[in-house]
Amino acid sequence: MNHQLRLPQVPELHEAPDITDTEGCLQCQLGSKLVLFITGHCHWQCDYCPLSENRREIDWMYANERKCENFDQVIEEARAMRATGAGITGGDPLMARKRTLEGIRRLKKEFGPSFHLHMYTSIPFNPEWAIDFADAGLDEIRFHFLKLDSSKYKDTIAACHKTGILTGVELPCEPDKEVELLNLLEELRDFDISFMNVNELEITVGNHGNMELRGFNLSSGITAGANGSAELAMAMRDRINAAEIGLPDPLDKVIRDPFGFSLKFCTAVYKDAGQLRRRFLRRGEATIAPHETLTEDGTLIFGAIYSNPEDQEFWIQEIMNETNLPSRFLFWDEVNQRIELPLVVAESIADDVDAPVSLVEVLPTFERIETSLIWLNEYPK
Helix, strand or coil: CCCCCCCCCCCCCCCCCCCCCCHHHHHHHHCCEEEEEEECCCCCCCCCCCCCCCCCCCCCEEECCEEECCHHHHHHHHHHCCCCEEEEEECCHHHHHHHHHHHHHHHHHHHCCCCEEEEEECCCCCHHHHHHHHHHCCCEEEECCHHHCCHHHHHHHHHHHHHCCEEEEEEEECCCCHHHHHHHHHHHHHCCCCEEEEEECECCCCCHHHHHHCCCCECCCCCCEECCHHHHHHHHHHHHHHHHCCCECCCCCCECCCCCCEEEEECHHHHHHHHHHHHHHHHHHHHCCCCCEECCCCCEEEEEEECCCCCHHHHHHHHHHHHCCCHHHCEEECCCCEEEECHHHHHHHHHHCCCCEEEEEECCCCCCCEEEEEECCCCCC
16 A cells, blocks of 8 residues: 655745845745743733743643743754754743843754844833843844834834844734825834834734634635735835836835835745745654654654553564564554554555554654554544
């Protein structure tokens, strides 16, 4: 029995990096950045927040999908995926400022000055704190303007820029805020920023109720993006790019002076599926066991023979004797009461084994979340 698996999660992605992309964006696109969720605490003033209920107001850290009690565990996860940097998020990291500073220092000490750290915040914090983040080793900071009010952030942004932290703005593109967002581009001419990132607004489990109240619908069946968000974001990007090279704006044909900062548009499908898939691929490559196969979607597949603990040693020896399979290709999973082995071997012996045999697919996360299971024989389960 031979199973040819191809389980695509997203269409092929062709969004190549741009020369103006920041280091934080480049590493995210490569899937090489650890996502450090520093706390679930926040001010909760954003009705489009995509955060799920199991993280809101939960004061736990997560390194990627792994729940962490301390920074030693965060560092373990960074090593497991061969991370080249980390994006610090929440909640809002400023709601746990001392912990955030500790994390920056620990990661820089562990991995060296080239380990790139960027942080998101929507809090216009005391400008004097900017030096603390710079001294700790923060490389890049991205400000989210609450209610698109930029005035509260100007002094804090200037202070961050002065310390040498690469400073920018990152916002979701709300389709019903076209006038406000285009006006914001003009306001930002007077800010000490190097870049602006505009993300396609996503409709998620965490915000779908609020998004429905505002009348937002999904733009298509393959993306969580809100209808109209991508079009507005591209119009903003085109305005910035046209001004940079002295061409008329595609929207209103006006020739504008350069804005002094770049603008990157990140789609929902690329941000949530493309980057996530690449991170899974990276972690899978670093942690794959001899009996596993890494798929193009970043999942791991293998075969499994189910056994009780008393019989598992007998089964392992029997499989080795019958197939000449070295012991390193066999693993006893005590939690799931099964012997893991290469899928091709499981397929070849499934009809001859007096036990349930299956194909198993898992995510290469710390918890190894199981995504699918296919039985390979008719043994009673």
